[in-house]
Amino acid sequence: MNMNRRCQPIPRTEIDASCSVPLLSLLGGGLLWLLIGCIFALIASLKFHAPHFLANDAHWTYGRIHAAHLTALLYGFALPSALGVGLWLLCRLGRMRLAGLAVIFIGAVLWNLSVAVGVAGILCGDGDGYESFEMPRYVTATLFVSYLLIATCGVLTFHRRREDTLYPSQWFVLGSLFWFPWIFSTASALLLCHPARGVMQASIAWWFANNLSYIVLGFTGLASIFYFVPKLLGRPLHSTRLAIFAFWGLALFGSLGGVPDGAPLPAWMVSLSMVGTVLTAIPVLAVILNLYQTARNDTRALDTDTTLRFTYVALIFWLIANVQRIVGVLPDVSGLTNYTWYPVAQWELFHCGFFAFAIFGAIYFIVPRLLNGSDDLPVWSPRLIQWHFGTMLAGVLISYLALLVAGIGQGYFLGNPDYTFTQIMTGTLIPLRAGTTGDLLFIIGVIIFLLNFALLLRQCRHGRTEKAVAQRKERA
Amino acid sequence: MNNGPVVFLALFVAMAGSWLAFVMGPELQIGATRPTTSIVAGMTDEIYPNAKPGAARQGAEVYRANGCVACHTQQVQPAALGPDINRGWGVRRSTAYDYLFESPLQLGTQRIGPDLANAGRRMDANSILVRLYEPRAITPRSIMPPYPYLFENHKITGIPSPDALQLPAGFTPPTGCEIIPLPEARALAAYVTSLHQDGYLYEAPPPVEKTNGPPPTAKISPAK
Amino acid sequence: MSLNPKRNPVPGEPAEPVGGDGAISIWLIAALGVLFCWGQFYLGRHAGGFERAVYYPYRSLREVAAANPRNKGDRVIAMGRDVFTKTCSVCHQPNGMGKPGTAPPLAGSEWVLAPGPNRIAHAILNGLTGPIIVQGKDWNLTMVPWKDVYDDEHLAATLTYIRNSWGNKAPPVKPEEIAAARKDIHPGPETAPEITSMPEKLPGM
Numbered sequence: 001m002n003m004n005r006r007c008q009p010i011p012r013t014e015i016d017a018s019c020s021v022p023l024l025s026l027l028g029g030g031l032l033w034l035l036i037g038c039i040f041a042l043i044a045s046l047k048f049h050a051p052h053f054l055a056n057d058a059h060w061t062y063g064r065i066h067a068a069h070l071t072a073l074l075y076g077f078a079l080p081s082a083l084g085v086g087l088w089l090l091c092r093l094g095r096m097r098l099a100g101l102a103v104i105f106i107g108a109v110l111w112n113l114s115v116a117v118g119v120a121g122i123l124c125g126d127g128d129g130y131e132s133f134e135m136p137r138y139v140t141a142t143l144f145v146s147y148l149l150i151a152t153c154g155v156l157t158f159h160r161r162r163e164d165t166l167y168p169s170q171w172f173v174l175g176s177l178f179w180f181p182w183i184f185s186t187a188s189a190l191l192l193c194h195p196a197r198g199v200m201q202a203s204i205a206w207w208f209a210n211n212l213s214y215i216v217l218g219f220t221g222l223a224s225i226f227y228f229v230p231k232l233l234g235r236p237l238h239s240t241r242l243a244i245f246a247f248w249g250l251a252l253f254g255s256l257g258g259v260p261d262g263a264p265l266p267a268w269m270v271s272l273s274m275v276g277t278v279l280t281a282i283p284v285l286a287v288i289l290n291l292y293q294t295a296r297n298d299t300r301a302l303d304t305d306t307t308l309r310f311t312y313v314a315l316i317f318w319l320i321a322n323v324q325r326i327v328g329v330l331p332d333v334s335g336l337t338n339y340t341w342y343p344v345a346q347w348e349l350f351h352c353g354f355f356a357f358a359i360f361g362a363i364y365f366i367v368p369r370l371l372n373g374s375d376d377l378p379v380w381s382p383r384l385i386q387w388h389f390g391t392m393l394a395g396v397l398i399s400y401l402a403l404l405v406a407g408i409g410q411g412y413f414l415g416n417p418d419y420t421f422t423q424i425m426t427g428t429l430i431p432l433r434a435g436t437t438g439d440l441l442f443i444i445g446v447i448i449f450l451l452n453f454a455l456l457l458r459q460c461r462h463g464r465t466e467k468a469v470a471q472r473k474e475r476a
Numbered sequence: 477m478n479n480g481p482v483v484f485l486a487l488f489v490a491m492a493g494s495w496l497a498f499v500m501g502p503e504l505q506i507g508a509t510r511p512t513t514s515i516v517a518g519m520t521d522e523i524y525p526n527a528k529p530g531a532a533r534q535g536a537e538v539y540r541a542n543g544c545v546a547c548h549t550q551q552v553q554p555a556a557l558g559p560d561i562n563r564g565w566g567v568r569r570s571t572a573y574d575y576l577f578e579s580p581l582q583l584g585t586q587r588i589g590p591d592l593a594n595a596g597r598r599m600d601a602n603s604i605l606v607r608l609y610e611p612r613a614i615t616p617r618s619i620m621p622p623y624p625y626l627f628e629n630h631k632i633t634g635i636p637s638p639d640a641l642q643l644p645a646g647f648t649p650p651t652g653c654e655i656i657p658l659p660e661a662r663a664l665a666a667y668v669t670s671l672h673q674d675g676y677l678y679e680a681p682p683p684v685e686k687t688n689g690p691p692p693t694a695k696i697s698p699a700k
Numbered sequence: 701m702s703l704n705p706k707r708n709p710v711p712g713e714p715a716e717p718v719g720g721d722g723a724i725s726i727w728l729i730a731a732l733g734v735l736f737c738w739g740q741f742y743l744g745r746h747a748g749g750f751e752r753a754v755y756y757p758y759r760s761l762r763e764v765a766a767a768n769p770r771n772k773g774d775r776v777i778a779m780g781r782d783v784f785t786k787t788c789s790v791c792h793q794p795n796g797m798g799k800p801g802t803a804p805p806l807a808g809s810e811w812v813l814a815p816g817p818n819r820i821a822h823a824i825l826n827g828l829t830g831p832i833i834v835q836g837k838d839w840n841l842t843m844v845p846w847k848d849v850y851d852d853e854h855l856a857a858t859l860t861y862i863r864n865s866w867g868n869k870a871p872p873v874k875p876e877e878i879a880a881a882r883k884d885i886h887p888g889p890e891t892a893p894e895i896t897s898m899p900e901k902l903p904g905m
Contacts (some may be wrong), residue, residue: 166480267758422509422618
C-alpha cells in the first residue's frame with residue numbers, strides 16, 4: 001500500500017480520461033431515468049385532478065405509476081448518479097485512475113437493465129408494496145450484484161490511492177458505498193426472500209428507506225458539496241475536525257430514524273427513532289458551520305460559477321429538509337403531520353431539491369472533463385444553464401411549498417371530525433394543483449438540461465470546443 | 477481518519493448500531509410474536525388474530541399489485557397522536573399482533589384515502605365492489621381512481637346475472653349490459669372486508685370507564 | 701505529493717480541496733452533550749423499559765397493567781365491550797344510538813334499562829322481529845338470534861356492558877340468568893308482544 005503513495009499522483013486529465021466511459025454510462029443513464037421518473041410523477045399528480053385519466057388500463061393506475069415513479073427516481077437516477085459522482089470524487093481525491101473500467105461499465109449496463117425490467121414489472125403489477133423498495137423480487141439479485149461490482153471498483157480505486165491524507169468527501173463516499181449493499185441485502189432477504197413476520201416488515205422497510213435517503217444518497221450529496229465549495233472558492237475547508245464530528249454524528253444518529261410516531265411498534269422503537277433524528281441537529285449544524293466558515297466573505301463566485309450556484313442551493317435544501325425532518329418527529333408536531341403530504345414534501349425537497357441540485361452541480365463540472373481533456377473543455381450554453389437553474393428551482397420550490405401547505409392543512413382538518421374525509425381531500429386539491437405545476441416546471445428544467453447536454457456532445461463531436469476553434473482560426 | 481481500514485471499521489460499527497436497533501433487536505423481541513388469547517383470558521379462550529381466509533389472502537396480492545398502499549394506510553394511531561380513533565377508524569391503536577398474518581405487510585404511509593385498518597367493520601363486500609368500479613357512485617367528489625379493468629361489461633344474455641353490480645342511477649351501464657366483478661375484484665373485496673383490528677389486547681386496552689357518567693339525581697329522598 | 705493549493709498543474713481549474721485545521725467550537729460539543737443527555741432522559745421515560753408490551757402512550761409495564769381491567773367487574777365490562785364492538789356495534793352503532801332502518805337505540809332504551817334482564821335475555825338469545833316501540837318510536841326490523849354464537853358468559857357480559865354504557869345504569873346480568881332464559885326453547889325470533897308477556901325477572905334469579 002505504501003508503494004502507491006510514493007508514486008507520483010496521476011495528472012487530472014489522465015484521471016478524467018480514464019473514467020470517461022464508465023462514468024458517462026452511469027450519469028447518462030441516470031439522467032434518462034430522471035426524465036422518465038419525472039414524467040411518471042407528473043402523470044400520477046395529474047390523476048388527482050382527473051381520477052379517470054388513464055384509469056382504464058391496469059398498467060397506468062395510480063398505485064403502479066406512483067411506485068414506478070419512486071423507483072425510477074431512486075434506482076434509475078439517484079443511485080447511479082451517486083455512484084458516478086462518488087467514483088469520480090474518489091479518483092480525483094486519491095489522485096489515481098479509476099480501477100476496473102470494464103467492470104464498472106458492465107455493472108452500469110446491468111443496473112440499468114435491471115431497473116428497466118423492475119419498473120416494467122411494477123407497471124405490470126409485480127411491485128412489492130414497500131415504499132422505496134418496490135423493486136420486484138426477480139431483479140433484486142442483479143441490482144445487488146451490479147452495485148457490488150461498481151462499489152468494489154470504487155473501493156479498489158480508494159485502496160490504490162496515491163494521496164495519503166483523506167479528505168472528508170472520501171469518507172462520505174466510502175460510507176455510502178458500504179451502506180447500500182448492507183441495507184439492500186437485508187431488505188431483500190427479510191422482506192422478499194424470507195419475509196419477517198408481521199410488523200417487523202414495516203420496521204425493516206422504514207429502516208431501509210431512511211438509510212437509503214439520508215445516508216446513502218445524503219452522504220454522496222454532501223461529499224459533492226464538501227468537494228466543490230472549497231475547491232471552487234480556492235480556499236481550504238474550514239475545519240477537518242468539524243467534518244469528522246459531522247460525519248460520525250450523521251452516521252450514528254442519522255441512521256436511527258424513519259419510524260413514524262404513530263407506528264404499530266413498541267414504544268422503545270418509536271422513541272429511539274425520534275431521539276436519533278433529533279440528535280442529528282448537531283451534525284447538521286456542524287456541516288453548515290463548516291461550509292459557512294469556508295465560504296465566508298467570498299463575494300464573487302455566485303453568479304459566475306454554475307456548479308457553485310447549484311451546490312449552494314443543494315446545501316440550503318439539505319438544511320431545510322433536515323430541519324423539517326427533525327421538527328416532524330416531535331410528538332406534538334407528528335400528530336398533525338403524520339401520513340399527510342408533509343413527509344412527501346420532505347421527500348421531494350430532499351431528493352428533487354438537495355440531491356438533484358448537488359448532482360447537477362457536479363455534472364456541470366465533471367461531464368465536460370469526461371468528454372474532453374481539461375485543457376480543451378467544451379462549454380455549456382450559459383443561457384440554457386440559466387433556464388435550467390430557474391425552472392428547476394421554481395419547480396422544486398412551488399412543489400415543496402404546495403405539498404407542505406397541503407400536508408399541514410390536511411393534518412389540521414383531519415383533527416376535526418366535523419369535516420368529512422372527502423371534504424378535506426378535495427380541499428388539498430387546491431395546493432396540489434400548484435404542486436402539479438411544480439412537477440411540470442421540473443420536467444421542463446430536465447429537458448432544458450438534456451438539450452444543453454446534447455449541444456455539449458455536438459461541440460465535442462464536431463470539434464467546436466474553444467481551443468479547437470481558436471486553433472482553426474490560427475491556421476486559417 | 478486517514479487510515480482506510482479504520483474508517484471502514486468505524487463505519488461498520490455505526491451501521492451495526494442501527495441494524496441492531498431496527499432489524500435484529502426487534503426481530504428478537506417481537507419477531508416471535510404469535511397469536512395471543514384475548515385479554516379476558518381466563519374467562520374465554522379466543523385467539524387473536526385469526527389467519528385470513530383464502531379469498532382474502534388472494535385479495536392481499538391484488539391489493540399489492542395495484543398499489544393500493546400508495547393512498548391507504550392500515551394502521552390506527554393512538555388517540556394522543558392522531559385523529560384516527562376520533563374519526564371512527566378504529567376502537568384502539570394498532571399493535572404488532574394485528575399484523576401477524578399480513579404478508580406482504582401493506583401498512584402504508586400516505587392517507588390520500590381513509591385508513592383501512594377496520595374497513596371490514598365499515599363496509600360490506602358489495603359497497604366495496606361498487607366503490608372499486610366507480611368511486612364517485614358512492615362519494616361524489618372522491619379522488620379515488622376507478623378500477624374498471626377489475627370488472628367486465630357484457631351483454632345480458634337471458635336472465636341478468638345475480639353477481640351483477642347494483643349501481644346507482646347515473647352510473648348504470650347501458651341497457652342490456654351488466655357489470656360483473658372479475659375474480660380479482662372479488663378477492664380484493666374479500667380482503668378489505670377481512671380487515672379489522674378490534675380484538676381486545678393487553679397492550680392496547682380501551683380506556684377503562686370507572687363511572688358511567690354522573691350519578692342520577694336521587695328521586696326518592698333517603699329515609700330518615 | 702505536495703498539498704500546496706497554489707500548485708496547480710492544470711491552468712484554469714483550481715486545485716483539489718484540502719482540509720483546514722479550524723477547531724470545533726466548544727459550544728457545539730456542549731450542545732451535543734446536552735442533547736445527548738436529553739435523549740437518554742427521554743428514552744428513560746418514554747421507551748417503556750424497552751419492553752415489547754409497552755406501546756405509546758403507556759410508559760411502563762405498570763401503566764399498561766393499570767389500564768387493563770383489574771377486578772372481576774371490570775373484566776366483565778371488558779368482555780362485554782369486546783363482544784359489543786365486534787358484533788353488536790355494526791348495527792346498534794358504537795355509541796349505542798342505533799340507526800333508522802338498521803337497529804333501534806340501546807342508550808336510554810326502556811327495554812335495556814328494565815330492572816330484570818329476562819326480556820332482553822330472550823331477545824338476545826332468540827332474536828327479535830316485528831313491530832316494537834323503543835323510546836316512543838316505532839321500529840319494525842329483525843335481529844338474528846345469538847344463542848348459537850355466544851355462550852352464557854359472553855351474552856351476560858354483553859348485556860351488562862350495554863346496561864352500563866352511554867348513560868345507562870342498570871344492574872349487571874349474571875350468566876345464570878342467561879342460562880335460565882336459554883331453557884325456554886323458542887323456534888324463531890321473539891316478537892315484542894311475546895317478550896312483553898314474559899316476566900322481567902325469572903323467579904329464583
